[in-house]
Amino acid sequence: MAAPRDWLGAVEEEGNSGLQGSSGVEVVFPSDPATPAPLCPHGPTLLFVKVNQGKEESRRFYACSACRDRKDCNFFQWEDEKLSEARLAAREAHNRRCQPPLSRTQCAERYLKFIELPLPERKFCQRCQQLLLPDDWEKHREHWVVGNISVGQLGRPSQLLRPLENKKTNAQYLFAERTCHFLVDLLPALGLTRVLCVGTPRLHELIRLKASGDKKSNIKSLLLDIDFRYSQFYMEDSFCRYNMFNHHFFDGKAALEVCRTFLQEDKGEGVIMVTDPPFGGLVEPLAVTFKKLIAMWKEGQSQDSSHKELPVFWIFPYFFESRIRQFFPSFCMLDYQVMISHFMTSSPASSSALTVTSLLGIRHLSTSPLHTCALSLGLSLSPPKINEH
Ligand SMILES: C[S@@+](CC[C@H](N)C(=O)[O-])C[C@H]1O[C@@H](n2cnc3c(N)ncnc32)[C@H](O)[C@@H]1O
Ligand SMILES: [Zn+2]
Numbered sequence: 001m002a003a004p005r006d007w008l009g010a011v012e013e014e015g016n017s018g019l020q021g022s023s024g025v026e027v028v029f030p031s032d033p034a035t036p037a038p039l040c041p042h043g044p045t046l047l048f049v050k051v052n053q054g055k056e057e058s059r060r061f062y063a064c065s066a067c068r069d070r071k072d073c074n075f076f077q078w079e080d081e082k083l084s085e086a087r088l089a090a091r092e093a094h095n096r097r098c099q100p101p102l103s104r105t106q107c108a109e110r111y112l113k114f115i116e117l118p119l120p121e122r123k124f125c126q127r128c129q130q131l132l133l134p135d136d137w138e139k140h141r142e143h144w145v146v147g148n149i150s151v152g153q154l155g156r157p158s159q160l161l162r163p164l165e166n167k168k169t170n171a172q173y174l175f176a177e178r179t180c181h182f183l184v185d186l187l188p189a190l191g192l193t194r195v196l197c198v199g200t201p202r203l204h205e206l207i208r209l210k211a212s213g214d215k216k217s218n219i220k221s222l223l224l225d226i227d228f229r230y231s232q233f234y235m236e237d238s239f240c241r242y243n244m245f246n247h248h249f250f251d252g253k254a255a256l257e258v259c260r261t262f263l264q265e266d267k268g269e270g271v272i273m274v275t276d277p278p279f280g281g282l283v284e285p286l287a288v289t290f291k292k293l294i295a296m297w298k299e300g301q302s303q304d305s306s307h308k309e310l311p312v313f314w315i316f317p318y319f320f321e322s323r324i325r326q327f328f329p330s331f332c333m334l335d336y337q338v339m340i341s342h343f344m345t346s347s348p349a350s351s352s353a354l355t356v357t358s359l360l361g362i363r364h365l366s367t368s369p370l371h372t373c374a375l376s377l378g379l380s381l382s383p384p385k386i387n388e389h
């Protein structure tokens with residue numbers, strides 16, 4: 001039987017979720033899964049069911065959680081399918097082959113060596129998207145290599161790296177500078193000291209840049225992102241390769257502990273999670289993941305603050321508001337129009353993305369999500385005018 005089509009079809013219909021008789025593919029989260037989900041190179045797969053005219057087909061299947069395009073990961077297995085030992089072994093070998101060639105620790109060691117090099121020896125291969133150490137030069141001799149990589153460039157990897165182009169899987173729409181600055185400036189005003197950046201590499205780097213240049217700014221950031229290339233620029237305590245559709249840490253328990261420590265430091269005071277998932281990602285698996293991160297943060301709370309909520313900015317197309325609120329009823333949408341900068345050109349996001357948030361005190365004052373309005377931040381801020389940024 002042919003495998004169901006790519007995720008994107010399902011996603012497009014998710015925007016219309018709630019419509020009677022809709023068709024597409026839905027994720028299933030069995031309350032008591034009899035067997036753990038099989039693994040693809042992106043961690044545990046998700047269980048899906050095809051829906052036709054509002055009716056679920058009886059046979060369910062596992063597919064990749066992260067890649068909505070079968071060209072990126074073609075994992076497919078019927079839920080009731082039994083695999084031979086030989087096929088299981090071949091799958092394991094394939095999963096291993098798909099992992100990046102260097103471990104997280106090796107990447108960190110390379111970075112330390114790289115920053116010790118004199119400026120003319122600091123090279124970056126555009127073709128391989130890799131920082132080169134002198135031993136690598138020969139291998140990349142014929143490639144497009146740029147030199148003199150400054151400390152400033154190392155601090156802004158999202159500008160050095162080419163945005164991944166696959167729209168369905170990676171969709172690396174980076175924030176425009178003014179959106180990024182707006183978010184960074186908001187943090188101290190709200191008394192926040194740590195930011196868990198989930199799929200927001202540009203925000204992460206700007207927070208770090210500000211902290212290193214301004215002694216008064218003590219804001220820390222931890223980036224969780226699936227893009228392995230960021231491993232080259234950060235030590236283990238500031239970047240974990242992570243899949244936000246299944247809460248999978250590619251570097252295992254050590255990386256999970258980095259995240260836990262970050263969230264629970266200082267009894268969880270002053271933390272916010274900011275996430276900008278790839279456009280087209282299914283809301284339900286994201287919500288399940290974010291609830292896990294929130295639970296991790298809550299574990300570190302003292303008894304008397306157990307009523308507190310983790311502040312969250314979830315940046316997503318505005319038409320997902322009702323879907324998100326099915327999982328997080330306390331979230332409210334802000335009329336803040338996020339600007340993206342794609343391939344070095346700054347332009348408003350074609351489908352206006354808005355920030356959905358559970359941040360304490362933020363209220364949504366407008367009836368029309370796309371219209372400019374003022375927000376009352378309710379905390380120590382006087383009401384700012386938030387238009388387009
Ligand atoms: C829409 S972009 C957001 C970038 C953000 N606007 C910024 O400028 O920092 C989505 C981000 O999520 C990452 N991403 C894509 N799929 C992911 C996954 N399954 N798990 C974690 N991160 C993922 C991409 O690498 C990218 O950095
Ligand atoms: Zn996969």
Ligand SMILES: [Zn+2]
Binds near residue numbers: 140143
């Ligand atoms: Zn190269």
